Amino acid sequence: MDIGTHFLTGVAIGATVTNEPSQLVICGLLAVAPDLINGIPSHAYLLWKKRKEIARFGFNKALKVGTLERWKEVPQFFGWLYELLHSVWLTAALVWLLWIWLGPIFGLAWASHILIDLWSHKEKTDFKYISSIMPFFPFSKWSWPWAISWPDYLWLSPILMLVLVLYIIWQLFIGH
Numbered sequence: 001m002d003i004g005t006h007f008l009t010g011v012a013i014g015a016t017v018t019n020e021p022s023q024l025v026i027c028g029l030l031a032v033a034p035d036l037i038n039g040i041p042s043h044a045y046l047l048w049k050k051r052k053e054i055a056r057f058g059f060n061k062a063l064k065v066g067t068l069e070r071w072k073e074v075p076q077f078f079g080w081l082y083e084l085l086h087s088v089w090l091t092a093a094l095v096w097l098l099w100i101w102l103g104p105i106f107g108l109a110w111a112s113h114i115l116i117d118l119w120s121h122k123e124k125t126d127f128k129y130i131s132s133i134m135p136f137f138p139f140s141k142w143s144w145p146w147a148i149s150w151p152d153y154l155w156l157s158p159i160l161m162l163v164l165v166l167y168i169i170w171q172l173f174i175g176h
């Protein structure tokens with residue numbers, strides 16, 4: 001799913017029990033973390049590697065944004081890191097750690113990421129722009145058969161974000 005919906009889902013989980021802005025931001029960041037931990041260093045690497053093409057052709061064209069092509073340009077390590085961060089093994093361990101260390105909402109915020117991505121990532125053969133989630137990676141490449149590819153349903157994101165924002169406002173100002 002897109003970063004904005006992940007972030008707001010984390011904030012919404014936090015807002016269910018707290019009004020504290022710093023805790024809400026932490027919940028939001030934890031809900032995006034499985035994408036950011038891989039996405040920030042891999043894109044930094046790509047920006048550096050492709051700096052000359054980006055200067056000549058612009059960012060979108062140089063990196064073939066909208067396809068999975070750019071991932072062929074990064075070391076395979078980033079692919080493994082992505083799948084590991086979206087696997088049940090690492091998710092279960094981190095959710096448990098966050099739950100006992102910081103509290104249940106922080107564990108649930110992290111868990112929300114893989115729960116949403118399981119349903120919204122499907123690799124397409126005709127136009128490969130999103131990779132499938134393999135929950136049992138590295139032991140199995142099985143992926144959730146009922147998933148949809150979220151870029152095919154882009155209209156859904158603003159609706160989900162609006163619902164989440166309304167829920168957060170309701171929790172912060174009326175709910176507590």
Ligand SMILES: [Zn+2]
Nearest residue numbers: 001034035117
């Ligand atoms: Zn993700």
